Amino acid sequence: MISRRGVLLAAGLSVLPSRAVAVAAPSIVKPLPATDFIVHGTNAETRWEALRDVGSLVPVSKFFVRNHTSTPALSAASWRLRIFGSGVARPLTLSLSDLRALPSCSVEAVIECAGNGRSFFSSQQGQTVSGTPWKLGAVGNARWRGVPLGVLLRLAGVRRSAVDVLPVGLDDEFVTGGVNLGRVRRPLPVSKALDDVLVAYEMNGSELPPDHGFPARLVVPGWVGIASIKWLGSLEVSTSAMHSPWDTQYYRLLGPTYPADGSLVTTQVAKSAFELGFGATVPAGRQVLTGRSWAPGGVRRVSVSTDGRTWRRATPVSRGAWTRWQVPWQATPGAHVLRVRADDQPDESPYNTQGYLFGAVVKHPVTVV
Template sequence: MDELEYDSTRLRQWRSGQARGFSRRTFLALTGAASAALAGVPSPARAAAEARPGAAAVPHPGARPGAAAGAGPIVKALPPELFKVFGTNAETRWPALKDVGYHVPVDRFFVRNHTSTPLIDSATWALEVFGAGLRGGPRTFSLADLRRLPPVTRSVTVECAGNGRGYFTSQQGQTVSGTAWGLGAVGVGRWRGVRLSTVLRHAGIGRHAVDVQASGLDATFVTGGVDLGPVRRPLPVGKALDDVILAYEMNGAPLPPDHGYPVRLIVPSWIGIASIKWVGRIEVSDVPLFSPWNTQFYRLFGPEFPAEGLPFDRQSIKSAFELDPGAAFPAGKPVRLTGRSWSAAGRIRRVEVSTDGGTTWRRARFTGPSLDAAWQRWELDWRPAAGDHVLLARATDVRGNTQPDVARFNTLGYLFDAAVRVPVTATGPA
């Protein structure tokens, strides 16, 4: 159930040769590329983050019927007032979330692709559930089959593990590898679907099941000359049977192509890579499963970490203002600052805001409910004097986690959790 404990255990098993699904030979083939990345050459993890702009979206070998090529890396419109684009990825601009409500609308929800968005025909799509962890043979479910099962709807945060990566460099002066996200690689959606546990029980999951691994129908990921196959990452059976959703709707409508149509995983509290999009196959295994996405990618590397990297914990605590850095306000007039805070560890307990670079702090007012503890909206009234100012917001969750002044450095720039410094200006008479 705990991501860090599970990931640590799987890494030890993989290093001792208990590998199934990702060989040590493949790992060694990638090691040189990863080492080069620390010297400034793009690594597999960076390549996975930035992918290939314009890469063709073709179904992976053996994909279920229904996988088809997309027209480009991202299908939906990406107007500059809503998004900052990084090749196959698109970050939400925070001013675009002001006054839009609790859930992020589809037209401004961030996009994280390893390659390109596939266009899939739901009429021919099918989900294959297979593996030695089932009591019988494989089972196949159509979209209509899933819709006939008892539905569940939850507000869940989906956040890229590298969200905030750019601030390691711009705020802390540290060089990191990967897409230079601001804080916009996060979104809260209202996801409707069927519990993964319901589907697994209909498929005949056995008591001997150990791991569950979903695979996407997007193009296979190739790095360092090695085809790593479809994006996939295992879950322990305990997590799979707990709160994971096979979602087919987002914000009350069918999933859009860029967000996993026709069906995706939603894995609450775990880093975004766990919420596999465009799911076509789910393996239920009676032995530990491994993939590049839990052995080679999504690990903490750097001077204070072991050479093989430290396994990830769940995402960290963050806060964001609903404005762009450099925003201008009229001096001497009331301004209402708004923002959102979130934590994978639970509900936000308080948010403090500084308008003077961290010298003094005031408590922000919460606005609206925190649906399913996905995040909390807040506001603070301010009357700025003429001149330059630095805004900061820091949150504390119900478990006592508070945003630090400095995030823990790692060379791939994961889990940035420090309070972000946001420069603004007040113009006109004081």
């Protein structure tokens, strides 16, 4: 097996035994005030009105939570990251201090659940879908610091013949319908892993909080949230394709317009949201509507409609992993439906039975008094 000791010592790292200890914890650790979150079982959706006075980076206290089971309680001292498989020449086991000793970088990136906006398939398009009925709050933007996954793979001697990397989380095994699907895991092609993926240990300048992946997690910019595995425990690198229920059973586009076995969900789609509650009541008179728009390739322009017919350009407030914007509105008493779109967001989203990648313009009702 390796000359793991030699490789680590050459990089100035310590060599430690491989083990990880998880302790049972409540489903979500941090407080979930009703002013900031809508709770969906083991998940917590951010209320958009809670972001109105928040800058581009969403603080941990308001960042959405997507858990398959419960947030695990992991020990930083005993946590280890294993890198192994037929696709590497030098299998490694790294401690958190080893990871922190390697060259690091930071990236601002949006993490978004593949099902964000799922409820609108039903409420706007009259279609039946399965899964957590998110509105638009299963998304957040943060600054992440860590080690590029490519650095770790090269340290482990990634082979030219390597095809996939399979990251595995340390949360509890996921059981559904009486079937144990094992720990959450989802393969990444080596080409993506070597590109812009980060093994992050900090979020917004502080160590990762428990609900967001402590001690370390993947951050996969532009891809659906399931790819950014939290509580990372191992990375298997293989010279053949790898699979899990999270790319064969879930996170596939299934429906009448797709192949029988579906199409794999990878990158996200453009979305836009007002920093207002759905069905909010606002006073008549001059208002300033604010919100955010985001897309994997960035947003060029944002347009807002307050009358259902005409569109006006919104003014960008800040750009980054997502665009914050504002637009004035002379609000008149009565019921209104607001709309916002990033670039060419469509009026309807392609149907799929599991409600992934809703990207249509959302109709946002408000009442002016």
